[in-house]
Amino acid sequence: MNNLLRRNLLPIYNNAIKLTYRPFADAATKEKIDKIVKNNKVVVFMKGVPDAPRCGFSNAVVQIMRMHAVPYDSHDVLADENIRQGIKDYSNWPTIPQVFINGEFVGGCDIMLQMHQSGELVEELKKVGIKSALLTAAEESPKSEEKK
Template sequence: MNSLIRSGVGYFLSASKQNVRLLSNIATKPDFNKIVNNNKVVVFMKGVPEKPGCGFSNIVCRILKMHGVQFDAHNVLENEEIRNGIKEYSNWPTMPQIFIAGKFVGGCEILMKMHKGGDLIEELKKVGIESELLKQEKK
């Protein structure tokens, strides 16, 4: 009987330790709503703008640079919680991921289409960013 009680107590103790671990993990998860609304343009990418870690991240950085956009960049290679969490948050499986005014725009291919079609200039205007390409065109 005593061994049954001890094993039951052991079960509850180990279960409560797991709950504490799970709760502590929840508390440390990044607040993606806050992150994507922290700046007008936010990019989750492999590497950093000065040294992109993949060709797609490089293309996104070059497009944004052409437009003169200053953006918050988050290197997903440095933090697994950010890398996995942003995929879940946006429901998009690949990097880079671009957010404008807190809204998910898409990845590299979508940004390229927006750039080529002129839609990126319009989206940037909506958040108060005048594209450098538009300024040059006006001259």
């Protein structure tokens, strides 16, 4: 009984210290998201799953990730209402999809698309030790060797 109490109350107590100005439900969600975004180098919050995106913007991000052959965790916000609202509060960003690299919010669909076009995405991936498939393809092709 004592053990049970301790197990149930301790996390609440800890959360209350960390985020006294926030209601408990938010703090719990924030902690959950914190863990999720740090669980993998690249994490995507989207509508639907990579094999069946349920929104054009989410699909665009999936296609970009596929082009660069990035390994990533994806989370379907439609499956969890707490996460759907929680992720917007967490990153202070009003829309889904949302992409995190190394636990940091990078952007939504527009930003990913522009980073892809400018080549910035390849650089960001390189920083976390992921080699973009586009880079590998460029190295293997003799044409781009000549350019260098």
